[in-house]
Amino acid sequence: MKKLIGAFVALAAFGALGAYIVVQARSIGYNQGYAPDQPVKFSHKLHAGDLKMDCQYCHFAADKGRHAGIPPTELCLNCHSQVKTNSPEIKKLQEALDSGENIQWNRVNFFPDYAYFNHAQHVNVAQLDCKQCHGPVDEMEIYYQHEKLNMGWCINCRRDKGIAPPEDHKRAAGGDCQKCHY
């Protein structure tokens, strides 16, 4: 009997280890929660949350093309030539513009080369809320990657909306491989 319990415990431990590895392995490379320090201490919470600025004021390309884009430095100074001009962080912007050296932000969200994603398709055509993929940006002091951004995540959203299999093929064009991979 003891042996049986021992064997059972060993099996359970083995299974748990396996499950842990699988769970870990499934998150490899997806960087969920990635929140790198940025060269300018920009707060989305302040701008998008407290000040209720529209996302597309800065990320103005989001409904036009593939990339939402990071706002050009000049755009920041639309306001910050008047507002908080003494802040050391704001000064970095003016310095960049004066010196001609671009600010090198650390990129947070990332798709691999072989996955094509188009913001306009989602923001403009599908009229999705930015938060659906980017999370509660208005609460993020430091911006972080909210979702896994893996293929399963894309697919599941499409399935929820009925544009990917197992829907009938006539409707499920959103599940075609070459929607994203070409």
Add this chain to the structure above:
Amino acid sequence: MAEHVSKLRQPLVPEDRTYKQMSEDVLDTLERKPTKAWLAGFSISVLFLTIGLIVIGYQIATGIGVWGLNKTIGWSWDITNFVFCVGIGHAGTLISAILLIFRQRWRTAINRAAEAMTIFAVACAGLFPLIHMGRPWLAYFVFPYPNTLGPLWVNFKSPLLWDVFAISTYLTVSLVFWYMGLLPDLATVRDRTKSKFRKAIYGALSFGWNGSTRTWHHFEVLSLILAGLATPLVLSVHTIVSFDFATSVIPGWHTTIFPPYFVAGAIFSGFGMVLTLLIITRKVMNWENYITVGHVEAMCKVIILTGTMVGLAYGTEFFIAWYSGNPYERYAFVNRAFGPYWWAYWTMISCNVISPQFFWFKKLRRNMTFVFIITIFVNIGMWFERFVIITTSLHRDFLPSSWAMYSPTWVEIWTFIGTFGLFFTLFFLFIRLLPGIAVAEVKSVKRYGQKGDKPVNVIA
């Protein structure tokens, strides 16, 4: 008591060998230092294997482009070798499974080596689908696992996926079949050896076998079940391999005759290879008492049969290509025989169809040197059969604009030689380290065809 001795039944083992001597004959080699011949053979095999591995490493690091393939001919030596190796991997299971079911007792002396050869050949075969991939490090994509990337599965309609299942099933089933058969002999080694080291190793390997009749009872049932499963399995494997070609659209591949044709060819080439190996082994290991001329002769008969079947298949293919009236089919076959690769076709015909016909003569069947030479021809011929099917069908298919020629590079040639290195390395290790003849089974047929081939109830 007057004992009946059948004239038809030739004894499988010389009458004077006792059970003890039989164990000694087979198992003492494991206790002795290796012979010079073995050492030489083993070293050459390891050398070839090493070169093969280096070449494969180079190929994987650089790209499939180091092979001679092109946009028209996507498979050639790689898949030729694959099918060839799978083919020769058929004899072992066939001998142990089908002959077991048919109660062919002569199989007992050769089934162990033949099965080992099967496993090694299938291992070699398995190498090629792996390394022929453009990105072998992603080979795990072929397994149907719940994918982290989303609901991405595999294509169960692809014959290549069938291959994955067939080859892995065949390899693992053959392996356990072989290993279960090894258990009693491993136990014998364990109990005979004086060396503590060997006792520990063989003790662990023999799973605690003690020769209990209860175990033997289950063992015999197990053997029958595995034989029963392996028989359709062995036929299915080459059938599925033939589906790689038969389900395609390429003229010369798209042929319904392929499953039986491939299976016959596999048995043919498998017996050829088993004979090649056994003729060497019986000589080198002094096992003439166990692997007798009778054994060789019986196998020669199988070779005539299957060789003729293969010949029939060649003829049928040609006939059907003509009879179908399909110009692409017709061209494909005319091109095989008279196109740029005519030499490969006629090598195949002479080796596979003509050379086995010599075995109609008993004298030739019993001449070991002659049999050996013919089996080499059979091996060559069967390799060319696959080359002919794969390469000459691909190189000129539907649109003449993409017709091309193929020639192997040194990388492919050395990979092929390396495969032989792997095969013989494993085989040499096997005959050194494991009982090369199923001793327990041979003991059980000792009295076959001998006096006293009947249980005695009372001691006289």
Add this chain to the structure above:
Amino acid sequence: MKKDFILATFEDDRHVLAATKKARDKNMPIFDIYTPFPVHGLDEAMGIKRSILPYVTLVAGAMGLLIAIALQVYTNAIDWPIIVGGKPFNSIPAFVPISFELTVLFGAHTTVAAFLALNKLYPGKQPHIFHPEQTCHTFIMAFEKNSVNAEEVSQLVKEFGAVEVKEESADVK
């Protein structure tokens, strides 16, 4: 747990078979017989029940078949139907080879596992060996001392050509 055994050593399979038959006739319970090779008819003579392995194979094979079909139908037709070569999603003929292979795979491996389990065979097991030649060329017939009359046994086996009869206490797993 050690038990006492009476062990008869034979050197001829025909002798041991004859002795077994006789012992069964005389209702002497035989503990086990250790032979270097399967002696034809010995299991019958000992009265061993038919092996259950074929049933294991049947069930496991059926399981394999079901799993194969379920896997293929689920993945290719239910979970993510994709048009492949214009063929139906649920393309039964295409599923035959793998269904067969998995049947064999499950059947064979489960049977082997069951065989090992039934006989308590596993890698590294240290069995009790009554006689170092019992896997080579001698045949050991073992009786539990408690359940037989030692005299009778000794007499019977000697009558059938046992070369040695001895007693031993052992823990046979």
Add this chain to the structure above:
Amino acid sequence: MSDNKNDKTCGTSCGCGTPVEGYWQNVEDKLPTEAKTQEFADGEFDSFSIKKDRRSFLKIMGFSVSALPLTGCVKIPVRKAIPYLEKQATQYPGVANYFATTFKGNPVMIKVREGRPIKAEGNKLSVATEGGTDAQIQASILDLYDSNRLRSAYVDGKAVEWDEFDKKLKSAISEQSGKKVLVTREVTSPSEIKLINEFKDSMGFDHVVYEPVSRYGIYKANEKAFGAFAPNTYFLEDADTIVSFGADFLGTFGNNVQQSADYSKRRVPTNPKGLNKHIHVEALMSLTGSNADHRYTRSVKSQREVLTNVYASIAGDSSAKAKLSEADQKLADFVVKELKASKSSVLMSDDNNVDVQVMVAAINKALGNYGNTVKVVKTEAVYANDEQFNKLVEDMNAGKIGTAMFLGTNPAYNFHAPKTFVEGLKKVGIRVSFALAADETSTLCNFVAPDNHAYETWSYNMGVEGEVSFTQPVIQPLFGSRMATETLMALMDKEGSFHDYMKANWKNSFSPSNGISVFENFWNKALHDGVMQVSSMFSEASYGSVNASSSAKAVKAIKYGKGLNVVTYQKFAIQDGDMANNPLLHEMPDPITKATWDNYIMVSPSFAKANNIKSGDVVKVETESYNVTLPAAVIPGVEANTVAVAVGYGRTQSGKVGTGMGANAFPFVTFANGSFDYNTSFGKLSKTGAHRGLALSQTSMSMHGRDIVRETTLEKFESDKGAGNKPKMKLPQIYPVHHQLQEGHQWAMAIDLNTCTGCSTCVIACNTENNVPVVGRTEVHRRRDMHWMRIDRYFAGDEQEPETVHMPMLCQHCENAPCENVCPVLATVHSSDGINQQVYNRCIGTRYCANNCPYKVRRFNWFNYDHSDEYARLALNPDVSIRSRGVMEKCSFCMQRIQEGKLKAKRERRELQPGDIETACQQSCPTNAIVFGDMNDKNSPIAKMLENPRTYTVLEELNVKPRVNYMVKVRNKSKEEV
């Protein structure tokens, strides 16, 4: 990561040191991270595969090493996102802009992404080209990014600043005695001509116009006949009968894009004006000849004789008539009969002999073709003058020239006597070259002022009658170059930019018209559209009677050498060799020979048989003055006593790609009877015994009687619209249809084999659009070209006078695709809109799909092909993945364009219209032979084409149901032939 964020390696404590990408990331481009190898890096195209072994091996090693710490420490490489500093008014990241400009006289649109020009397309507003392009236009982007271009001005081999250059050159010129000459190519921009004239006047220069492949014979003949030193402009849409003596008007003769567009309209058999009839007489097999209804193989001498007799008959000049061989006389009679029988016709010849061209003018005049199918249009443009340039070289050798400037010209390579030229050049004190990259002439010059590439230049161009096309920069100069016009201005101490100069010229001549009253509006429209009708800048010559009697006599008097006739010709891709450093052009299979990467000696099958020559045998062709040693190519349709060598090869100074490719054939050109003669060298051929296999993309010549290209004759077609469209074999289909792909968009393509000329422009368009790698000579020779689209060429009939067919072959997107069944990992599957999709990141590279493809259109990445050149990388299309090695690829029907078109329609909340989506091949095609669209849209051109009785699919008996359809070729054959 935080403490270390600017490091170039992973900053986590795991110490793995993973290198980090910090390049172009703000635009999220698809520049390869997986496939980084070299494309044009070492020039050693042939051996690229060996060089990256170490790197690939490290990649594998890196995989195993880095795979270990995965679960413990998930490292995230730092990727930089770098925004613009300043707002870009019209640019959005990831959205392409299109700018109109001009390349080699053809109006084009340049697709620009994030400031990088990535693709040249045709300009649909152009009346002349109608959006067509040619191979050089498609490949031109790569020339822009040629890392071989000069990075600054040079004086005596030393890099100098422009200011210093100007100072030094000015003082050098002023100190130099002797004549001063500016040598340019033909200049068609009036502002440039004006500037050059000012330069001439103020600096005391002479202006000589030189073209390596000159049409001086035509200009001079027009001057003699009509007083206008100008080229012929052909309007082939109006010609019922086209007779060409060697003129490769679809390829390398005249304005090939415009001519192809016009020609092809009359190749559609349903054109109400009827199918034209094309009779072609030539000595070698040309692209145009391969499209002819009747093609005759005649030596250059015979051509002239036949032409003379045709002239005699048509112009009624019986004195010119000569006794010809029976076959030649029959041919002349046939041509005369056909010309006389048709209402409108045109006859053209590529002969650069002035007298021959005078006869041609006389024939066209007699037939009333002037003003209809052929026009002589006068503009301010200046044209090549062979005599002047030849005289210049003589003067140089005589030491009369003190200063010579070479603008866009490279006579040290392409002059017929390069040694003489080089000797002469050495006697010139100030030698100035404006070459973009070091070339044969610039390396001999002591002043080098690199010009801008056309896409960095302001200019405009006098196009086909009435049309002006504008050239504007689509990118800031990438290297330290300066527009040649601005260099001239600097030498004249002229202030301002050439843009201002040319704009001022336009402003001066501006008069309100077409509802545009403000000049700025006109200017903006001109630059936006790229083309504009300004008929006031063109005037037609008046066509008086042409007297060609003396010319006919002169032609008859021409003496020919003995032996083998060595003719030179231009290949469609390489042409005169000025783009010889462009690998796309080298790897484009020649439309006729299907050879890549080399030139070769074209010989006829009969000659080859007689001399036991096989294709690839290295042979030596020698004339009295010159010889080349090249592999032979045995090509049907070459005249038996003629061998042909393409010019444009054998560059000794042309960067990593072009240098040393093939052999130079220009020295076979002669200067005879006052013009360059490209066809009348004579010599002999000898075998060397060596063999150098040609890198062919197709080795088989014939269709082997298979039902691949279907064709019929006009006669049969008129009685039965489906003539020739009967399958040779019909197999019963027992296989039910499982997927009714009928809803939504269903993409399909139709290719009209009648209008497809086989020019292969689409091949290069596809390459640039889809980042198709260039693989190099050795790999093509091993039959591993990567082209997603290929043009199959089959010969039929007589070897001397074969019929040729061209068939574009690309992924057929079969509904029952055989490739899909066999992929074990679902890397190639069907989309709901009928596309056979190839998913690169899923592909494991079994190549089974390619084996099972009946059309053999799948391409496998045998190695990591090279995309590492830091400039050439900029030309990659960021919307298409770079495929790594071990991956299968193929035509995707330009999926990125489909996505883009659909997105555009959706953003505008409207249905997709035909024309919203054009594939790259379709866009590039000069003859509109390719139609792509949604076959479910019943009003779309594609849906209509699918119902056309001429439409069929290749290998339909296989029931794979291709989505690419072909239309039966209809030849306009005369009943009586020669």
